[in-house]
Amino acid sequence: MSKTSIDIQKRNRSEWPKLIDASFFVQLPQKIQTCLKSHLKRSKNGNEGTNLKASVEKGPSTALGLNLEKQLQHWKENPVWTEQPPEIKVSVPKGSLCKLSVEVDVGLPPDAVYNIVIDPDNKRVFKNIKEVISRRVLLDEGLRQVVEVEQAALWRFLWWSGTISVHVIVDQNREDHSMKFTQVKTGFMKRFEGCWRVKPVFVDEKSCFPFKPKTWDEYYSCTGGKGRIGSKVSLEQLIQPAIVPPPPISWYLRGITSRTTEMLINDLLAEAARIRGISEPKKSVGEPSEQTSYEHQVDEVCDIKERWALRRRNGKQYHKKFP
Known part of the structure; x- marks a missing residue:
């Protein structure tokens, strides 16, 4: 290679920094990080719905919890809601008294409903809880808590009533709005366990028609x-007693259990209506309560679906009198 060609190559190499700054390759990773951080920051401050969608994918409590106050305000501005009777299914697994499966739609967001269910002072809502004897937090992980609770519960079936001690371990997880419970030790009751679950429902999705979100x-x-x-x-x-009684006693006990569960759901729906801002008109002192009299008649009916049908008919008549 000639001396002239070597001089030209050296001169060209010396000019590279003038054309491309070598520090660019060193700074590239940092620039990418800065760009990504800037993009994420814009996304965070951008569309609220997008943020909530991402939060829902992580867990419902994160998304709905952040906007619980706003959701409650929407419900108070538009409290229109038609209560539907719960779907109650009773089965009898081998060796048990009964297994109850209940589903009902409630006019409140999941966080609000969950707050009612896990409230340590929820005896003010659920009338079948006479008193909370003891309550001890065994584990607290923020969204999840494990609590030992002992309550004195009331039961009522037709003209019979009484109390029963309920001592359970409750595993409540706000991340998926679940609450599992199981009895502490066996005794009269061999097995007593169950689970509450709360899932979100798009109440006003009809306004999106023909699109379905x-x-x-x-x-x-x-x-x-x-x-x-x-x-x-x-x-x-x-519910599985240590000894399952034969019919007709088992039928009565099954009826008591179904009735007590129905009372729980009624109390939950009543509290939801109160939070939405719905209350019954005040009556003057000494005025007879037609509603109370009718409720007594409804309680005399044994069939759950028939009781709910009577309540709905009575509710329509009641609202006609007090619009």
Whole structure:
């Protein structure tokens, strides 16, 4: 190679830094990190619905919890909600008294419903809880708690009533809005266990017609951020005495259990209505209560579906008198 060619190559190499700054390759990773951070920051401050969609994928409590106050406000602005009777299925697994499976839609967002269910002072809501004898937190992980609870519970069936001690370990997890319970030790009751679950429901999805939202992001968008979120509440519980009594005693006990569970659901629905801002008109002192009299008649009916049908008919007549 000639001396002239070597001089040209050296001169060209010396000019490379002028064309491409070598520090660019060193700074490239840092620039990428800065760009990504900037993009994530813009996404965080951007569309609220998108943020909520990402939160829903992590867990419902994160998304709905952040907007619980706003959701409750939507419900108070539009409290229209038609209560439907719960679906109650009673089965009799071998060796047990009964297994109850209940589903009902509630006009409140999941976090609000869950707050009612796990409230340590929920005896003010659930009338079948006479008193909380003891309550001890065994584990606290923020969203999840394990609690030991002993309660004195009331039961009522037709003209019979009484109390029973309920001592259970409760595993409550706000991440998926579940609450599992199982008895502490066997005795009269060999097995007593169950689980509450609360899932979100898009109440105003009809306003999106003909589009049917499948995610919170889509629902938020098509309702303009005003869409209400309700809850689908399910309760399953298994009751197995140490000795299962023969019929007809087992029939009566099964009826007591079904009635007590129905009372729980009624109390939950009543509290949800109160939170939405719905209350019955005040009556003057000494005025006879037609509602109370009718409720007494309803309680005399043994069939659950028939009781709910009577309540709905009575509710329509009651609201006609007091619009």
